[in-house]
Amino acid sequence: MAGVAGGGGGGSNDFQWCFSQVKGAIDEDVAEADIISTVEFNYSGDLLATGDKGGRVVIFQREQENKSRPHSRGEYNVYSTFQSHEPEFDYLKSLEIEEKINKIRWLPQQNAAHFLLSTNDKTIKLWKISERDKRAEGYNLKDEDGRLRDPFRITALRVPILKPMDLMVEASPRRIFANAHTYHINSISVNSDHETYLSADDLRINLWHLEITDRSFNIVDIKPANMEELTEVITAAEFHPHHCNVFVYSSSKGTIRLCDMRSSALCDRHSKFFEEPEDPSSRSFFSEIISSISDVKFSHSGRYMMTRDYLSVKVWDLNMENRPVETYQVHEYLRSKLCSLYENDCIFDKFECCWNGSDSAIMTGSYNNFFRMFDRNTRRDITLEASRESSKPRAILKPRKVCTGGKRKKDEISVDSLDFNKKILHTAWHPMENIIAVAATNNLYIFQDKIN
Amino acid sequence: MEFKLEAHRIVSISLGKIYSARGQRGGLKLHKNLLVSLVLRSARQVYLSEPGCPPEPPPAASGAADPQPLEHGHRGLLTRRPRAAETRPPPRGGGARRTDGRAAGPRGDTPRPPPAPPARRRRAPAVAGSAAGLRRRRVPAPCPAGREGPRVSGSSSTSPFPARRRHPGCRLPAPAPGAGPALPSRSSPSWPGRRPGEAPRLLPTPGALPPGSILSLESIKFIK
Numbered sequence: 001m002a003g004v005a006g007g008g009g010g011g012s013n014d015f016q017w018c019f020s021q022v023k024g025a026i027d028e029d030v031a032e033a034d035i036i037s038t039v040e041f042n043y044s045g046d047l048l049a050t051g052d053k054g055g056r057v058v059i060f061q062r063e064q065e066n067k068s069r070p071h072s073r074g075e076y077n078v079y080s081t082f083q084s085h086e087p088e089f090d091y092l093k094s095l096e097i098e099e100k101i102n103k104i105r106w107l108p109q110q111n112a113a114h115f116l117l118s119t120n121d122k123t124i125k126l127w128k129i130s131e132r133d134k135r136a137e138g139y140n141l142k143d144e145d146g147r148l149r150d151p152f153r154i155t156a157l158r159v160p161i162l163k164p165m166d167l168m169v170e171a172s173p174r175r176i177f178a179n180a181h182t183y184h185i186n187s188i189s190v191n192s193d194h195e196t197y198l199s200a201d202d203l204r205i206n207l208w209h210l211e212i213t214d215r216s217f218n219i220v221d222i223k224p225a226n227m228e229e230l231t232e233v234i235t236a237a238e239f240h241p242h243h244c245n246v247f248v249y250s251s252s253k254g255t256i257r258l259c260d261m262r263s264s265a266l267c268d269r270h271s272k273f274f275e276e277p278e279d280p281s282s283r284s285f286f287s288e289i290i291s292s293i294s295d296v297k298f299s300h301s302g303r304y305m306m307t308r309d310y311l312s313v314k315v316w317d318l319n320m321e322n323r324p325v326e327t328y329q330v331h332e333y334l335r336s337k338l339c340s341l342y343e344n345d346c347i348f349d350k351f352e353c354c355w356n357g358s359d360s361a362i363m364t365g366s367y368n369n370f371f372r373m374f375d376r377n378t379r380r381d382i383t384l385e386a387s388r389e390s391s392k393p394r395a396i397l398k399p400r401k402v403c404t405g406g407k408r409k410k411d412e413i414s415v416d417s418l419d420f421n422k423k424i425l426h427t428a429w430h431p432m433e434n435i436i437a438v439a440a441t442n443n444l445y446i447f448q449d450k451i452n
Numbered sequence: 453m454e455f456k457l458e459a460h461r462i463v464s465i466s467l468g469k470i471y472s473a474r475g476q477r478g479g480l481k482l483h484k485n486l487l488v489s490l491v492l493r494s495a496r497q498v499y500l501s502e503p504g505c506p507p508e509p510p511p512a513a514s515g516a517a518d519p520q521p522l523e524h525g526h527r528g529l530l531t532r533r534p535r536a537a538e539t540r541p542p543p544r545g546g547g548a549r550r551t552d553g554r555a556a557g558p559r560g561d562t563p564r565p566p567p568a569p570p571a572r573r574r575r576a577p578a579v580a581g582s583a584a585g586l587r588r589r590r591v592p593a594p595c596p597a598g599r600e601g602p603r604v605s606g607s608s609s610t611s612p613f614p615a616r617r618r619h620p621g622c623r624l625p626a627p628a629p630g631a632g633p634a635l636p637s638r639s640s641p642s643w644p645g646r647r648p649g650e651a652p653r654l655l656p657t658p659g660a661l662p663p664g665s666i667l668s669l670e671s672i673k674f675i676k
Binding site: 090093095096097098100121183184186202203230231232233235252285286288289292339342343345348 | 458459462465469477478479481482483484486487490491494495498
């Protein structure tokens with residue numbers, strides 16, 4: 001349904017989002033370990049992975065479409081659950097290393113098994129997820145329950161035969177990439193060559209080969225000789241989707257640097273530098289914080305990239321460095337509340353953003369379990385809410401509106417009523433269809449477009 | 453005056469955040485603490501300015517006729533010298549840097565004696581009262597108990613700083629019950645002394661303190 005994906009989520013009349021599924025506990029009391037910290041579709045969109053603060057990864061698989069109900073889309077059901085990272089302790093620095101999964105990135109599928117990279121603050125792991133639906137029976141040296149047989153009691157030889165069994169999905173760690181980051185890892189990105197990937201922490205970016213765990217190459221290092229002169233950190237990094245020599249990284253100062261690994265082995269000098277001049281009239285105590293970029297994503301085409309800062313999303317043309325080509329305000333009504341948001345730490349929230357499959361629409365999260373979609377063609381935007389109240393199967397999501405002042409209309413919500421504990425930081429869009437996954441604290445909502 | 457109160461409040465909040473960051477699970481978050489230190493620096497500059505008029509630039513930068521316009525100065529204001537990433541000499545050792553699977557030890561770090569908790573640096577502005585006294589300096593060894601300074605052992609969850617920051621003539625506004633903090637409205641300038649069309653001159657000019665000098669972010673975790 002590529003044509004529908006082209007329509008985007010911009011609220012055009014012939015396009016509406018419906019509730020599909022919600023995963024997670026309904027309890028009001030949310031355990032911190034259950035808070036979802038990353039969401040990612042794989043390349044085909046059949047698998048959806050989530051990571052949480054407890055270090056667990058849950059993978060959902062889309063069911064095959066039911067022939068008896070041709071118009072119903074496949075549902076996502078749990079495919080595999082495993083503990084990816086455990087809490088660790090750095091004895092040298094007396095610091096605990098959190099098990100929270102910061103990012104998951106899928107590898108392109110090359111055989112029957114699926115591979116993904118998951119990372120916490122310090123260690124990246126390559127996981128192999130494979131299915132097993134056959135079991136060998138009739139071993140000579142061991143019993144059916146695995147106990148070794150007494151060799152003197154074996155009087156005959158037989159050939160083991162394969163018998164079908166209930167499908168079992170196994171996740172096993174195939175590579176562990178450790179001890180390469182002094183600071184907290186914020187990004188990983190698989191290269192288009194399918195052989196290498198990068199990992200970025202606050203001050204450095206390392207290049208890895210997927211087969212080699214005891215070595216990585218440092219390609220960016222912005223650590224000053226004297227840490228007291230530190231003025232900016234790396235906040236996100238990503239490889240270009242097609243050019244395996246190009247990557248970008250964003251900074252806490254609102255700048256993006258594009259680097260070409262062909263120009264030198266060390267990419268401390270950028271090839272392109274993207275920065276929008278600051279508007280002096282909007283200067284405040286918190287200007288630096290709200291200009292810090294929390295996420296950067298290339299478009300699928302590779303021509304554009306999108307950055308998310310605290311109040312807006314910007315689309316940049318890689319050919320134009322001095323300003324973005326499009327700017328979308330996510331929740332401008334918060335600009336006058338920055339002091340409160342600084343006090344309650346919300347101003348440090350790192351929102352992510354994502355493109356739809358055709359790059360015609362972008363999506364990002366906000367507070368009160370609201371998330372926003374912008375249609376780049378029609379320039380329309382829509383605010384939707386991920387809530388249990390609108391969780392009836394195929395219920396159409398009603399657009400929400402925040403009232404910024406004056407009289408509050410019916411169905412509008414005022415800024416002061418927003419729940420800042422309900423934040424949507426992580427969202428994902430199916431690579432080809434109009435299916436979105438939205439993480440609301442410990443719940444994962446799946447929405448899809450209305451079936452005609 | 454209200455701007456000074458606002459700045460004072462932000463300084464208190466920022467110090468509280470830095471102090472409480474020590475005990476956070478997962479260790480010091482460099483990004484967050486850097487942002488907090490930038491806010492702290494901006495607020496401190498406003499706080500130290502004369503009430504009602506724009507502050508004098510620090511003597512070190514008094515030669516500059518005009519503060520840098522903000523659209524280009526966003527970087528210049530915050531860095532004393534060009535970004536380290538761009539001016540550092542060519543890579544050490546040539547070729548790609550390789551880590552041998554062990555922790556990439558900090559390169560170029562000069563071991564520093566563990567400095568005292570940040571509060572001691574805070575005392576200088578209250579006493580000196582002038583920007584000239586805010587040069588970067590090494591803080592002496594921790595004060596014995598009984599003198600002003602945060603409790604470094606058995607610290608409570610509330611920050612001790614706001615109480616100490618008060619001095620005559622500056623009272624924190626009593627919060628109205630149920631109301632949020634006094635926020636500058638969008639229509640009124642949040643920077644004192646600024647008239648329409650005039651660029652704010654409160655932010656430090658080049659040559660002023662870089663943010664890192666307020667506190668050593670890395671050194672905080674050595675504070676016991």
